[in-house]
Amino acid sequence: MTNNEITMEEILGHDVARDLTDDAVLDIAAPLSDKIAFEIRDLDLFYGDFQALKNVNMDIRQNAITTFIGPSGCGKSTLLRCLNRMNDLIESCRIEGSISLYGENIGGNNIDVNMLRKRVGMVFQKPNPFPMSVYDNVAYGPRTHGIRSRAKLDDLVESVLREAVLWDEVKDSLRKSALALSGGQQQRLCIARALAVRPDVLLLDEPTSALDPISTSKIEDLVMRLKSTYTIVMVTHNMQQAVRISDETAFFLLGEVIEMTDTKSLFAMPADRRTEAYITGRFG
Amino acid sequence: MTVADHKSSRRELALRKRHEWRTLLKHPASLIMRLSAYFAAILTVGVLLYLLVHNIFRGIPHLNADLFAWKYTSDNLSLVPALINTLIMTAFALILAVPIGVGAAIYLVEYSQQTSKIIRVIRLTTETLAGIPSIVYGLFGSLFFVRFLGWGLSLLAGTCTMAIVILPLVIRSTEEALIAVPDAWREASYALGAGKLRTVFKVVLPAAIPGILAGIILATGRIVGESAAVMYTAGSVPEIPGGQNFLHDPVRTLAVHMYVLSSEGLHPGSAYATGLVLMVMVLILNTLSRYFAKRLRVKAGQKDANE
Amino acid sequence: MNAIRKPQVRGNRIKELLMKVIFLSAALFSTAAVLIICLFLFARGIPAINEIGWLNFLTGTRWKPSDVPPSFGILPMIVGSVYATGLAIAMGAPVGILAAIFISKFSPPKIRRFINAAVGLMAGIPSVVYGYFGMVVIVPAIGRTFRVSGASLLAAGIMLAIMILPTIIQLSVSAIDAVPATYYEGALAVGATHEQSVFRVVVPAARSGVLSAIILGVGRAIGETMAVTMVIGNQAVMPESLIRGARTMTTNIITEMGYAVDLHYDALIATGVVLFVFILIINFSFSIIKNRGIKYDGS
Numbered sequence: 001m002t003n004n005e006i007t008m009e010e011i012l013g014h015d016v017a018r019d020l021t022d023d024a025v026l027d028i029a030a031p032l033s034d035k036i037a038f039e040i041r042d043l044d045l046f047y048g049d050f051q052a053l054k055n056v057n058m059d060i061r062q063n064a065i066t067t068f069i070g071p072s073g074c075g076k077s078t079l080l081r082c083l084n085r086m087n088d089l090i091e092s093c094r095i096e097g098s099i100s101l102y103g104e105n106i107g108g109n110n111i112d113v114n115m116l117r118k119r120v121g122m123v124f125q126k127p128n129p130f131p132m133s134v135y136d137n138v139a140y141g142p143r144t145h146g147i148r149s150r151a152k153l154d155d156l157v158e159s160v161l162r163e164a165v166l167w168d169e170v171k172d173s174l175r176k177s178a179l180a181l182s183g184g185q186q187q188r189l190c191i192a193r194a195l196a197v198r199p200d201v202l203l204l205d206e207p208t209s210a211l212d213p214i215s216t217s218k219i220e221d222l223v224m225r226l227k228s229t230y231t232i233v234m235v236t237h238n239m240q241q242a243v244r245i246s247d248e249t250a251f252f253l254l255g256e257v258i259e260m261t262d263t264k265s266l267f268a269m270p271a272d273r274r275t276e277a278y279i280t281g282r283f284g
Numbered sequence: 285m286t287v288a289d290h291k292s293s294r295r296e297l298a299l300r301k302r303h304e305w306r307t308l309l310k311h312p313a314s315l316i317m318r319l320s321a322y323f324a325a326i327l328t329v330g331v332l333l334y335l336l337v338h339n340i341f342r343g344i345p346h347l348n349a350d351l352f353a354w355k356y357t358s359d360n361l362s363l364v365p366a367l368i369n370t371l372i373m374t375a376f377a378l379i380l381a382v383p384i385g386v387g388a389a390i391y392l393v394e395y396s397q398q399t400s401k402i403i404r405v406i407r408l409t410t411e412t413l414a415g416i417p418s419i420v421y422g423l424f425g426s427l428f429f430v431r432f433l434g435w436g437l438s439l440l441a442g443t444c445t446m447a448i449v450i451l452p453l454v455i456r457s458t459e460e461a462l463i464a465v466p467d468a469w470r471e472a473s474y475a476l477g478a479g480k481l482r483t484v485f486k487v488v489l490p491a492a493i494p495g496i497l498a499g500i501i502l503a504t505g506r507i508v509g510e511s512a513a514v515m516y517t518a519g520s521v522p523e524i525p526g527g528q529n530f531l532h533d534p535v536r537t538l539a540v541h542m543y544v545l546s547s548e549g550l551h552p553g554s555a556y557a558t559g560l561v562l563m564v565m566v567l568i569l570n571t572l573s574r575y576f577a578k579r580l581r582v583k584a585g586q587k588d589a590n591e
Numbered sequence: 592m593n594a595i596r597k598p599q600v601r602g603n604r605i606k607e608l609l610m611k612v613i614f615l616s617a618a619l620f621s622t623a624a625v626l627i628i629c630l631f632l633f634a635r636g637i638p639a640i641n642e643i644g645w646l647n648f649l650t651g652t653r654w655k656p657s658d659v660p661p662s663f664g665i666l667p668m669i670v671g672s673v674y675a676t677g678l679a680i681a682m683g684a685p686v687g688i689l690a691a692i693f694i695s696k697f698s699p700p701k702i703r704r705f706i707n708a709a710v711g712l713m714a715g716i717p718s719v720v721y722g723y724f725g726m727v728v729i730v731p732a733i734g735r736t737f738r739v740s741g742a743s744l745l746a747a748g749i750m751l752a753i754m755i756l757p758t759i760i761q762l763s764v765s766a767i768d769a770v771p772a773t774y775y776e777g778a779l780a781v782g783a784t785h786e787q788s789v790f791r792v793v794v795p796a797a798r799s800g801v802l803s804a805i806i807l808g809v810g811r812a813i814g815e816t817m818a819v820t821m822v823i824g825n826q827a828v829m830p831e832s833l834i835r836g837a838r839t840m841t842t843n844i845i846t847e848m849g850y851a852v853d854l855h856y857d858a859l860i861a862t863g864v865v866l867f868v869f870i871l872i873i874n875f876s877f878s879i880i881k882n883r884g885i886k887y888d889g890s
């Protein structure tokens with residue numbers, strides 16, 4: 001336990017140091033980073049006999065927003081869940097190929113999945129705050145990773161709630177149940193909760209599909225702001241949303257990545273006819 | 285109940301309205317069907333009400349101070365020692381059975397691959413355990429705890445027997461409570477890097493507590509009402525056990541007390557009054573249990589279906 | 592950037608594994624309990640039956656533990672149990688199923704909640720309270736009607752019918768509720784009345800669930816002890832008439848446990864073994880029928 005705690009503080013300290021020195025953080029208008037966070041190579045994924053992903057190859061850039069688009073059931077969520085190994089929880093799921101995060105293969109047996117998930121946070125389609133207070137929701141992750149000090153937790157909770165632009169709305173009701181918040185607030189709380197473990201990457205699976213337009217635009221603003229600090233991968237069904245906020249877009253069809261390139265070119269002049277058909281709304 | 289179920293039952297209700305009594309007169313067979321269903325429901329509730337009212341009216345006049353004297357004598361027929369014994373036995377049996385039962389349910393719901401052989405064996409034996417009648421538990425307790433382990437007729441033997449009796453109840457209700465906890469919360473916890481233990485103890489169990497409580501309360505009711513399994517394991521001495529070796533004292537619980545009073549046939553009044561006390565306890569426990577079961581449904585974010 | 596390598600949290604992994612083992616042991620506890628119960632009952636009961644003689648024990652019609660030499664024939668008790676249970680099902684099952692139909696298909700939500708609470712309460716009322724009610728209400732009523740003592744198979748049957756009602760009702764309600772609305776709507780669409788749809792389509796579709804409810808009721812009835820012992824008269828003779836006293840396997844055990852010794856005690860254990868075998872068979876058929884139940888996913 002103590003061993004664990006020291007490690008976590010080290011990591012946290014390291015994170016903060018990186019935040020302060022990394023150019024990308026200081027200069028929000030910096031050009032797209034060339035650093036690659038995830039390298040996905042020859043990935044095949046099976047649920048039992050059903051192949052849900054076919055030979056996926058993809059690089060995901062650091063400090064960029066990458067969106068996955070494509071018709072329902074084409075494997076977007078499945079690929080997203082590979083990035084923090086949430087598919088481990090599904091008994092029938094089998095994976096071939098490799099995914100590495102900053103050069104380190106995340107699929108191996110020598111990987112501590114919990115540590116991976118700490119570095120690669122996730123926000124789900126339906127807001128799923130725990131049935132606890134707002135404060136405890138945010139503090140759940142840090143506590144999981146060994147932070148016990150009250151003062152540190154207070155600071156952390158406040159700073160991530162500010163990052164998630166939720167602080168002003170909830171600062172007087174930190175002790176109230178998170179389930180009493182509105183849907184949009186709940187989703188921002190879930191984002192704050194994911195940020196509280198100071199991940200490198202944030203995965204968002206249709207984070208706005210259950211929300212009204214105002215909440216949606218709040219979350220979009222938030223995600224754009226977070227890009228300077230985090231690498232973001234997001235699934236969306238909303239094409240305008242992809243155009244508005246993302247740097248790169250991958251189009252999926254039936255388990256394959258049809259094309260992936262920077263968002264502007266993909267929507268302006270899709271290379272593949274199927275992409276064009278999808279984004280112009282002819283199927284999907 | 286899922287939302288879809290809820291909707292479809294509402295739709296059904298609306299359809300029903302159109303086929304009301306008017307149609308019935310044209311279809312005598314349908315009328316008979318409907319009347320027989322009404323009759324059965326009225327009969328069921330009627331029997332219960334008759335039993336309750338009968339017991340209340342016969343019991344209340346005999347609820348006197350004698351019945352609640354601290355010590356039992358053959359004159360006052362006090363139920364207090366038996367009541368206290370029941371409470372002691374309930375507490376101890378729960379202390380034994382709840383950790384085991386909750387642990388077992390956690391294994392069954394959170395850990396197992398649902399198709400594995402060992403799970404099937406455990407489920408089968410738990411179901412078997414649930415179906416064993418009290419008297420067989422009583423025989424087993426008498427053979428194993430009373431004789432084989434040499435505990436004699438004692439609070440301890442009765443308690444251990446009852447712990448086994450309620451074990452399947454605790455397992456099943458905890459299982460149901462755990463299953464009712466949405467997977468989204470488990471996923472959220474894992475996605476934050478929490479392990480299985482932390483997820484279970486900090487997220488799943490707290491959310492399932494009302495359901496587990498409902499099961500524990502039902503189990504309490506079972507202990508309070510049980511007689512066949514305790515009579516020949518705990519004995520029938522109407523005194524509160526004391527001293528260092530109190531676990532080895534033979535004791536009489538409230539249900540056994542009622543049996544003794546009624547089978548002697550000499551004290552109908554006290555038997556009624558004791559039965560009334562038993563029934564009031566069961567009624568309270570039942571209400572509490574329903575309350576917590578409802579809390580679970582609300583907590584787990586499910587709509588309150590027609591229950 | 593080696594933060595995701597495993598060795599850092601070995602302590603956690605050991606804790607996870609340890610707790611898994613603890614939970615597994617807890618889960619295996621009920622398996623162990625069933626095994627020990629079987630072991631102790633059979634280890635004591637089977638030798639006793641051997642000593643008495645299987646034929647003498649199972650088909651003997653005389654139960655005279657204090658005769659010299661004693662006879663231990665439990666056929667009267669087996670027959671008594673079967674009769675009492677049969678009566679209980681004959682009366683309890685129709686009422687229970689009809690009441691379940693009412694709850695599921697004919698009652699507005701408020702009434703449904705009320706009846707559900709009532710049935711839950713019925714399930715919770717202790718055996719002795721039922722037994723006493725039978726003793727002071729049912730037995731005298733039978734006595735007056737037929738000019739007999741009243742403690743009888745019939746009294747036990749009525750008593751048990753009441754006591755198995757909640758079991759049958761609760762399980763039947765869930766079985767009927769589980770039938771998809773499309774069945775019902777389909778029947779209405781071809782012109783059936785609400786009642787016809789329910790009785791001819793919905794309930795038959797739920798038959799395996801309803802049947803398993805009845806089987807569970809059989810299990811409850813055959814195993815019930817206290818309430819029966821207070822109304823059945825407990826004469827260890829072959830039942831000749833429904834309005835005469837009789838004895839069941841359970842009441843045989845409870846009446847004589849208090850003072851039995853030696854072979855007599857063992858013969859009571861052996862009675863328990865026979866009862867236990869009955870129960871195992873019933874449980875087994877219950878789980879078979881329950882699992883065979885229609886899965887309504889195709890529609």
Ligand SMILES: Nc1ncnc2c1ncn2[C@@H]1O[C@H](COP(=O)(O)OP(=O)(O)OP(=O)(O)O)[C@@H](O)[C@H]1O
Pocket residue numbers: 047050052071072073074075076077078079090092
């Ligand atoms: N746990 C599972 N077991 C079996 N098959 C699954 C499982 N999860 C997903 N699938 C299948 O894998 C395919 C891809 O699913 P996935 O959830 O990744 O789609 P998606 O692109 O996210 O769709 P949507 O836009 O509707 O969320 C689908 O055909 C789905 O049926």
Ligand SMILES: [Mg+2]
Pocket residue numbers: 076077078205235
């Ligand atoms: Mg998806």
